[in-house]
Amino acid sequence: MSCAPTHAVWHQASGAVELAWSDGARAVLSGAALRSACRCAGCERVRRSGGRVDAPVAVRVVDLRPMGEGAVQICFSDGHERGVYPWVYLRDLVHEAIA
Template identity: 55%
Template structure:
């Protein structure tokens, strides 16, 4: 199991989620990329059907809720269903 990052920061103005890991690695993930890669059941089902989950380039992360094994990300387009496991944020994005 991937450990939580040492530091988690929403650089909202620039549209980045920044995670600093214990091994010194830093993940810098664009808000639109996070929204398009949402792991919720609805978004995953659309991707499995070959549909592209559209995320506007200007979409912004408005809140982060810690969930133990990851984070729930709330976007300004109203989407808030996905919980992003630490391993997904570290290894997949």
């Protein structure tokens, strides 16, 4: 099965991203949830040092940039745009959101 979603919509008004896969997994992820889940080197460094990456609720997705067929770069209203989100990782986030 492909890791790419069958449905991906960026809701520009709310700054959230709606994702769905062929097996029925589906969720709307807020900009704050996606920003807090960023795995870029800077965010991972914060986590390794015992910190947390907690984005303010008002953080929105302001752009999505495809990165080949396997990932998307997500840009946020706080200026952060270093995170590349593989589809398989976003699928994990969707499963966490619906669990």
